[in-house]
Amino acid sequence: MRWDELEEEPCSMARTIGVIGDRWTLLILRECFLRTRRFEGFQSALGITRHLLAERLKKLVRQGVLRRVPYQEAPKRHEYILTQKGLDLYPIMMAIVHWGDTHMVDERGRPLLHQHRKCGKNFDPVMVCSECGEPLSAKEVHTHPGPGARSTPAAKAPEKAKPRRKAA
Amino acid sequence: MRWDELEEEPCSMARTIGVIGDRWTLLILRECFLRTRRFEGFQSALGITRHLLAERLKKLVRQGVLRRVPYQEAPKRHEYILTQKGLDLYPIMMAIVHWGDTHMVDERGRPLLHQHRKCGKNFDPVMVCSECGEPLSAKEVHTHPGPGARSTPAAKAPEKAKPRRKAA
DNA sequence: CCTATACAGTTCTAAAATCGAACTGTCAAA
DNA sequence: TTTGACAGTTCGATTTTAGAACTGTATAGG
Structure with a gap:
């Protein structure tokens, strides 16, 4: 690819x-x-x-x-x-930084703090549902195909057969 | 690096x-x-x-x-x-998907829809401030050094001089 | 017993991407 | 006239990745 x-x-x-x-x-x-x-x-x-x-x-x-x-x-x-x-792209950047802040800091703490001008406080970014405003987690989300999905499920990777031996 | x-x-x-x-x-x-x-x-x-x-x-x-x-x-x-x-890592994934949904879809629309189990609706992920709940954008955020920052600003990359010529 | 298939890798060579360093070209300042 | 800042480009050497085959264990079928 x-x-x-x-x-x-x-x-x-x-x-x-x-x-x-x-x-x-x-x-x-x-x-x-x-x-x-x-x-x-x-x-x-x-x-x-x-x-x-x-x-x-x-x-x-x-x-x-x-x-x-x-x-x-x-x-x-x-x-x-x-x-x-x-x-x-800002939400992507913030999400990346926040994961690092949570899981990759050493004993000294965060390298960078983020302050929200509107409320004046140091904050963490939180991802919420646009419809109900609740914080999101993987288990609460169900995915299903949208209009731009591939029509046939079998079309996932059919272009080429890929035999690992001599293709019989 | x-x-x-x-x-x-x-x-x-x-x-x-x-x-x-x-x-x-x-x-x-x-x-x-x-x-x-x-x-x-x-x-x-x-x-x-x-x-x-x-x-x-x-x-x-x-x-x-x-x-x-x-x-x-x-x-x-x-x-x-x-x-x-x-x-x-879920917020990172969702942020990436959402940017793609916003800026990289073709005329057919989104390949995948996300439904929030709690409220039952298809949603977009929104990144908000943990303190005041307002949606975030780059311009509303001020960053400043945290406890884990490098002590001296000059320490940014001092380990090695990197002359582009013969280092005189 | 022999063969085929599923699964989870490992090994190998060729091709592509990256690194590191120097080079190009324009202009300003010394 | 020389030096330095800036924004690249070029090139050989090194590192990664692609692509394909191979290994090893076990099950199922004949």
């Missing part, structure tokens, strides 16, 4: 993973949310190779997650700014 | 990425939440190579995200079950 195949799977998760599902992309996005905007900023904050950074930024721009905005002429230079589509 | 270095960074996001931040791991976890438990199940659902699948499962077990539970003696066989730590 290649990266670009992921984006065509009938699964919102696979498609999203096709866009942001790798280590460097996620770290680049972290920097974006921490207000990094420029090539050198990303590079020195992350220690990513310049080659990969250029590639990942290009991809994020192509996907509409970042916008490449000129900030100076001569020499032409650009900043990378989160689009609305990019800003909408 | 190697994988295992990520887990020691003073950043909950980096640490989490060290555990789940790759394509196959995320897809394996998707299958876990869809109730897949066995090696062959993962392999045929995902088309991942058996080699990588074995490796990723081992890593997830080592990290405490999955538990390897025997389900038959002779020959010994095991199932891979989400631990509580693994179940706690």
Whole structure:
């Protein structure tokens, strides 16, 4: 399976993973949310190779997650700014951070605290049901096929037979 | 930067990425939440190579995200079950799915709908502030260093000078 | 007894991605 | 004229991943 195949799977998760599902992309996005905007900023904050950074930024721009905005002429230079589509990744970032805060901290505690401007308090992100407002957990959720699902269940992976021996 | 270095960074996001931040791991976890438990199940659902699948499962077990539970003696066989730590990844999964539902669907609509058992309705996951219950967005959140932050700001990446020329 | 199948891996080689370091090009400041 | 900042590009070496076959245990069938 290649990266670009992921984006065509009938699964919102696979498609999203096709866009942001790798280590460097996620770290680049972290920097974006921490207000990094420029090539050198990303590079020195992350220690990513310049080659990969250029590639990942290009991809994020192509996907509409970042916008490449000129900030100076001569020499032409650009900043990378989160689009609305990019800003909408915020819940994913927060969910990732929160899991780390819960399960991956050492004895010293959290590296970063989050304060909600509206209420002024340090908070944790909580995921709730849009309909009733109750917090969600895996066991309380039932999934079923939507309109974009594959029509036949047998179509799951029929393109190719894959015999492990000599195919008789 | 190697994988295992990520887990020691003073950043909950980096640490989490060290555990789940790759394509196959995320897809394996998707299958876990869809109730897949066995090696062959993962392999045929995902088309991942058996080699990588074995490796990723081992890593997830080592990290405490999955538990390897025997389900038959002779020959010994095991199932891979989400631990509580693994179940706690649910908000991340839902956030990823929801972003895909919002930004990556084609004209046919969502591949999968989610129904909340408690209220019976199809829902979207919404991320709210644990303190005031309001929905969160990036601009309303202020971050500041917590107890586990690096003490000196200059410690960001001082271990090694990295001259791009001959270091004069 | 012999063969086929299910399952859960392991092993191997070729192909692809990443790393690390240097190089390019433009412009400003010293 | 030289140096440095910035935003990349290029290239050889290393690491990961893909793809396919192989191993080992056990059951079922003939």
